[in-house]
Amino acid sequence: MENPNTKEAYDIIQEGFDKKAMIIILSKCHVEYEGRARSVLESGDRLILIKKDGTFAIHQELNLDPVNWQAPGCKNKVSSTDEGILLTSKKIKPNEEIKVFLDEIYNITYYNCVDTKDLEIRGYEKHMVDLAWEKPDIIEKGFRPTRREYQTENGFIDLMGTDANETLMILEFKSRKAGMNAVKQLKRYVDCFKDNKDFVRGIIVAPDITVNALEELESLQMEFIPMEAPLNLIKEDISTLDSFF
Amino acid sequence: MENPNTKEAYDIIQEGFDKKAMIIILSKCHVEYEGRARSVLESGDRLILIKKDGTFAIHQELNLDPVNWQAPGCKNKVSSTDEGILLTSKKIKPNEEIKVFLDEIYNITYYNCVDTKDLEIRGYEKHMVDLAWEKPDIIEKGFRPTRREYQTENGFIDLMGTDANETLMILEFKSRKAGMNAVKQLKRYVDCFKDNKDFVRGIIVAPDITVNALEELESLQMEFIPMEAPLNLIKEDISTLDSFF
DNA sequence: CCATTAATGTCGATG
DNA sequence: CATCGACGTTAATGG
Numbered sequence: 001m002e003n004p005n006t007k008e009a010y011d012i013i014q015e016g017f018d019k020k021a022m023i024i025i026l027s028k029c030h031v032e033y034e035g036r037a038r039s040v041l042e043s044g045d046r047l048i049l050i051k052k053d054g055t056f057a058i059h060q061e062l063n064l065d066p067v068n069w070q071a072p073g074c075k076n077k078v079s080s081t082d083e084g085i086l087l088t089s090k091k092i093k094p095n096e097e098i099k100v101f102l103d104e105i106y107n108i109t110y111y112n113c114v115d116t117k118d119l120e121i122r123g124y125e126k127h128m129v130d131l132a133w134e135k136p137d138i139i140e141k142g143f144r145p146t147r148r149e150y151q152t153e154n155g156f157i158d159l160m161g162t163d164a165n166e167t168l169m170i171l172e173f174k175s176r177k178a179g180m181n182a183v184k185q186l187k188r189y190v191d192c193f194k195d196n197k198d199f200v201r202g203i204i205v206a207p208d209i210t211v212n213a214l215e216e217l218e219s220l221q222m223e224f225i226p227m228e229a230p231l232n233l234i235k236e237d238i239s240t241l242d243s244f245f
Numbered sequence: 246m247e248n249p250n251t252k253e254a255y256d257i258i259q260e261g262f263d264k265k266a267m268i269i270i271l272s273k274c275h276v277e278y279e280g281r282a283r284s285v286l287e288s289g290d291r292l293i294l295i296k297k298d299g300t301f302a303i304h305q306e307l308n309l310d311p312v313n314w315q316a317p318g319c320k321n322k323v324s325s326t327d328e329g330i331l332l333t334s335k336k337i338k339p340n341e342e343i344k345v346f347l348d349e350i351y352n353i354t355y356y357n358c359v360d361t362k363d364l365e366i367r368g369y370e371k372h373m374v375d376l377a378w379e380k381p382d383i384i385e386k387g388f389r390p391t392r393r394e395y396q397t398e399n400g401f402i403d404l405m406g407t408d409a410n411e412t413l414m415i416l417e418f419k420s421r422k423a424g425m426n427a428v429k430q431l432k433r434y435v436d437c438f439k440d441n442k443d444f445v446r447g448i449i450v451a452p453d454i455t456v457n458a459l460e461e462l463e464s465l466q467m468e469f470i471p472m473e474a475p476l477n478l479i480k481e482d483i484s485t486l487d488s489f490f
Numbered sequence: 491c492c493a494t495t496a497a498t499g500t501c502g503a504t505g
Numbered sequence: 506c507a508t509c510g511a512c513g514t515t516a517a518t519g520g
Contacts, residue, residue: 070498
């Protein structure tokens with residue numbers, strides 16, 4: 001609905017709530033937020049997006065993130081005041097509230113979405129592990145991979161195997177420059193095998209590694225093996241895509 | 246526009262791009278993403294939000310975050326194919342692309358937002374101000390706070406007061422290391438009192454301050470008072486925030 | 491521009 | 506419900 005008056009706006013927004021629809025409001029508005037932080041946003045044109053799970057987001061004309069928002073599970077309400085339409089979004093634990101004062105309403109739309117599909121993500125790490133699995137020499141001569149995605153109490157180990165001396169190897173793959181967090185992660189995996197009397201090799205496989213991370217890695221007697229992420233392969237290798245699509 | 250056909254949809258979207266408007270599309274669509282990772286989203290009803298800075302977001306009916314997105318600075322295009330309308334959003338460094346195939350279009354809106362206001366966050370600083378308000382000696386012996394959140398043409402002054410000599414003090418609080426921007430901000434506030442014949446003390450209160458900022462601050466005859474931010478209090482003691490509403 | 495760190499992070503999994 | 510860890514984290518800040 002275009003340029004509704006206050007009553008029309010109230011009715012259609014309430015209707016949207018009742019029908020558990022996605023509500024989209026284009027409006028000049030000002031906003032107050034109070035909760036984990038506290039903020040004020042003076043009047044300007046924004047997009048307000050309300051979802052049936054309670055999600056509430058206010059978008060300015062720039063930037064990816066909403067300027068103000070509420071997480072799923074919030075109680076949203078519309079009310080008609082002397083000043084016009086007021087939207088409130090409340091959450092408990094932690095106690096948070098957004099108040100949006102609609103100073104001028106340009107457009108209100110609601111739609112009941114039918115959407116049963118979930119996003120399917122395939123990271124690049126998987127492709128790197130694929131490669132190492134199929135051509136172990138890429139990692140090092142004599143490497144024999146044995147397990148993928150081995151579950152430990154500290155997470156999934158990307159790839160395990162043994163070297164030419166039958167020493168256990170634990171490999172953590174990163175598609176981008178590995179940082180300190182990768183080292184910590186690998187250390188946690190290696191720690192799972194501490195009780196073994198035998199030494200375990202911890203290895204980060206990534207296109208690059210930060211200086212700090214490399215120092216820390218070496219001080220922990222662990223290793224870094226450079227390997228390019230096959231970013232470009234994906235578009236070229238249609239066959240692998242087929243298995244995915 | 247409601248339920249546009251392919252040509253109408255193409256035209257209105259192109260128009261939105263040309264006018265650098267915010268474009269909102271309600272549509273059944275399927276999405277492919279390829280970049281740092283790779284993903285596929287099969288057909289379903291979603292909201293597509295495109296901003297003039299290149300921001301591109303696809304929202305499902307649930308959750309706060311978009312299911313697929315592109316950051317500001319992306320090149321967005323609309324094209325008409327045999328299959329219908331195709332939206333593409335490209336970014337370089339890192340190379341990323343989203344393709345959205347509009348299978349059925351319910352609604353297209355674009356609007357040229359007028360929005361000059363920035364969000365003012367006053368969360369953590371408030372707790373520091375609370376503390377200084379209740380225990381002025383923390384700032385300095387003889388300090389008497391008089392006003393909080395005093396509004397000037399240049400924004401809100403966190404805290405004002407007088408010292409033992411009745412000299413006006415303007416305090417700017419930062420919850421983290423103060424930088425040059427904090428100094429500039431404080432200077433703007435102090436400038437509001439330039440016409441006073443009396444000297445005004447400008448003071449930054451923060452856990453720390455950068456070297457550059459401290460130099461600049463002292464050259465402006467302003468001061469720095471170290472104070473730890475009560476970050477931990479915030480999550481525990483939400484009740485103190487009640488005073489705001 | 492790179493590296494580091496905070497965020498009203500969000501979100502999913504798990505105990 | 507709370508905690509923990511990953512994320513195409515993003516976004517801001519200092520160097």
